[in-house]
Every structure is written in C-alpha cells, then in structure tokens.
Amino acid sequence: MLRDDTRLQRAQDLALRMRQLETSSGKTAGGDLKVTSTGIPALDKLMPSGGIRSGTLIEWLSPATGSGAGTLSILVAAELMRTSGQLVVMDPQRQWYGPALEGMGVDLTRTLFVRPQTRQKVLWATEQALRCAAVKAVVCAFDSLEDKAYRRLQLAAEAGETIGLFLRHQRFYKQPSWAELRLGVKPYVGVKPYVGMKPNVGMKPNVGMKPNVGVKPRIHGAASTAGSAILPGRSWQVHLLYARGHFRAGSVKLQLDEQTGKVSEISDVSRIPGRQANDRAKRS
Numbered sequence: 001m002l003r004d005d006t007r008l009q010r011a012q013d014l015a016l017r018m019r020q021l022e023t024s025s026g027k028t029a030g031g032d033l034k035v036t037s038t039g040i041p042a043l044d045k046l047m048p049s050g051g052i053r054s055g056t057l058i059e060w061l062s063p064a065t066g067s068g069a070g071t072l073s074i075l076v077a078a079e080l081m082r083t084s085g086q087l088v089v090m091d092p093q094r095q096w097y098g099p100a101l102e103g104m105g106v107d108l109t110r111t112l113f114v115r116p117q118t119r120q121k122v123l124w125a126t127e128q129a130l131r132c133a134a135v136k137a138v139v140c141a142f143d144s145l146e147d148k149a150y151r152r153l154q155l156a157a158e159a160g161e162t163i164g165l166f167l168r169h170q171r172f173y174k175q176p177s178w179a180e181l182r183l184g185v186k187p188y189v190g191v192k193p194y195v196g197m198k199p200n201v202g203m204k205p206n207v208g209m210k211p212n213v214g215v216k217p218r219i220h221g222a223a224s225t226a227g228s229a230i231l232p233g234r235s236w237q238v239h240l241l242y243a244r245g246h247f248r249a250g251s252v253k254l255q256l257d258e259q260t261g262k263v264s265e266i267s268d269v270s271r272i273p274g275r276q277a278n279d280r281a282k283r284s
Contacts (some may be wrong), residue, residue, distance in 0.1 A: 009176050034161070039079030042254060042265035043072075043238065047181060048246040050082070055157050056180035057164040061173055061241065069185040071104075072254075073165040073262060077137045078105035081161060085136030087111045088129040089274035092122055095141075104261065123149055130156035130164055141167040147176060154178035173241065184239035188253050188266065235266065 033053040037044050044051050052058060060069035067077045078101075087106060089096055091113045102108050114129070122140070129138045130153060138157075145153075157164050169182060173191045234256035240249055254278040 036080055036163075038076045039082075040072075040075070040254065040263045042252045043076075043263075046238065046240050046250055046252050048243045048248055052076070052163055053180065054163060055159075055161040056152055057157055057166060057178060059166050059168055059177060059179040059182040060185055061168050061170040061182060062185045063170050067186050068234070069183075071170075071234065072185060072236065072238070072263075073139055073167060074101055074106060077139055077165055078107075081107065081110060081136040085110070086132075086134055086243050088135050088138045089113050090116070090122055090126055090129075090138070090140035092116050111228045123153070126164070127152055127156045130162045131160040132162065133160050135160065135162050137163045137165055139165045139167070143169070144172060147178075150176075153218070177242070179242075180244045182242040183239070184241045185236055188235040188237045188252050190254075 017221050024194065033050040035049045035057055037051045039049075058072050062069035077087050084106070087110060089101075089111060092115050094115065096113065098108055098111075101111070112129075114125050116125050121269070126138060126140050129135050153164060156162075166179065173182070173184075237251055237253050239251040254263050255266050256263050
C-alpha cells in the first residue's frame with residue numbers, strides 16, 4: 001500500500017505532466033524552459049537539467065540555520081541576477097544583512113527586501129514577486145505550506161518565468177511539494193573547522209529553530225565591510241533528494257574558496273587543508 005503522501009506526490013506529478021502536454025505555447029513543455037547555471041559547476045552537474053530551469057521552485061532543506069542552505073541560495077541568486085533582472089528577498093523579521101549579501105555578489109541596487117507583517121502577506125507578496133517577469137529570483141524561508149498555497153506559488157513562478165529559492169527545515173521533507181528540485185544541505189565534517197568561526201549564514205533562525213544567542217546575523221561570520229564578508233572554513237554536502245520527472249539521486253561536497261569567494265567541489269578529502277596535518281599527526 002502506498003502512503004498517502006506518496007500517492008499525493010504522484011498525483012501532483014501526473015497533473016503537472018498533463019498540463020505541460022496540454023500547453024501549446026511551449027513555455028512549460030518538456031525541456032523548452034531556459035536553463036540557467038547556478039554559478040557552481042559541481043552543483044549544475046548534480047541537477048538533471050544541468051542548471052535551474054526558469055519558472056520553477058527549488059527547495060533547500062537543512063537540519064538547522066547555519067547549515068549552508070541560506071549561503072548557497074544567495075550565491076545562486078547572485079548568479080541568476082548577474083546580468084539582468086531583480087532579486088526579491090522576503091525578510092519579514094529583518095533577518096538578512098545587506099552588505100554581506102553584496103559581498104557574495106548580490107547587486108543591492110537591483111535587490112528588493114520585502115517585509116510583510118503576517119504569514120498570509122508573505123505568501124501574497126511571494127506570489128506577486130514570482131509572477132513578475134522583471135524578477136529573476138525570489139528568496140524566502142517557509143515552514144509548513146498548504147498544498148493549495150504551494151500550488152499557487154508554483155503557478156506564479158511558471159507564469160513569470162521566475163525562480164523561487166525556498167529555505168525550509170528538513171522536517172518538512174515528507175510533506176508533498178510543488179518544487180521541481182529538492183536539495184538537502186548539511187555541513188561537511190570532512191573539513192576541519194577554522195577556530196573562531198561561528199555557524200552563521202546571514203539570517204536568523206525560522207520559527208521553532210533555536211537561535212544563536214548574542215550572535216549578530218552575518219553571512220560567513222562577522223564582517224564590517226562587504227569586501228571582508230567572505231571568510232574561510234565553509235564546506236557543505238548537498239544531496240539531490242528529488243527531481244520532478246527524473247529518477248535520479250546523488251550528492252556533491254562543496255567548499256567556499258576564502259580568497260575568490262567561489263564555491264568548488266571537494267574531490268579529494270585527503271588534500272583538504274587541515275586534513276593532511278591531522279593525518280600526519282595520527283600516523284606519528
């Protein structure tokens with residue numbers, strides 16, 4: 001017997017596929033949607049389309065704030081809007097630190113921080129932003145989402161050909177989703193952490209998540225200027241949990257370069273700075 005959530009997910013997949021076949025404009029048919037690179041080659045390889053398709057929603061699921069989902073979503077958003085378009089960041093509790101985002105490549109002159117006061121207004125504002133053709137990406141943190149509300153967001157993204165980057169706790173993975181991709185993000189423990197680094201990704205926790213008391217939200221640690229926002233010691237493991245229309249899974253280990261601010265794949269754990277020293281100490 002299929003579980004109810006599995007049955008509902010399959011019904012959603014079938015409904016989406018039927019609507020794609022019935023659409024004559026080609027805007028949502030098959031692979032006709034424009035695919036944009038995430039700016040991280042290793043992450044592109046993990047995705048079935050080789051990047052992110054326009055008009056789709058992406059979920060970043062993580063065990064807690066500070067796990068890397070917020071950082072990666074902003075890095076991807078910066079790449080999506082690099083040449084044109086606007087970025088909309090839903091920030092009802094003033095969680096995001098603008099200069100830190102700028103240090104990660106986000107053009108603040110083309111970034112709109114929206115601060116709705118209620119959850120219903122957050123949903124409404126997110127839907128309107130996704131529907132706007134001038135917007136390249138929308139970043140928003142969500143807890144539980146009702147199926148109808150999620151469906152409206154998916155249709156809005158499709159209509160505006162906008163990409164939604166949704167940050168969610170991993171406990172919502174079992175809930176049915178209208179996201180085209182669901183990515184699990186967690187810190188990669190194969191890299192020795194740098195002393196003095198605090199697990200802060202630029203935003204405060206969502207409701208129900210334990211806050212870092214006394215730590216001011218800054219991406220990549222405390223930074224007084226945008227240029228110094230990139231600090232070493234950030235490494236993550238990203239899992240492809242679900243890809244609509246594809247029976248595919250996989251994972252990739254990523255690390256932020258402390259000098260260039262670029263994210264690259266960790267291909268050999270034994271060559272990671274700090275790991276060699278640990279290995280030599282064990283052998284001796």
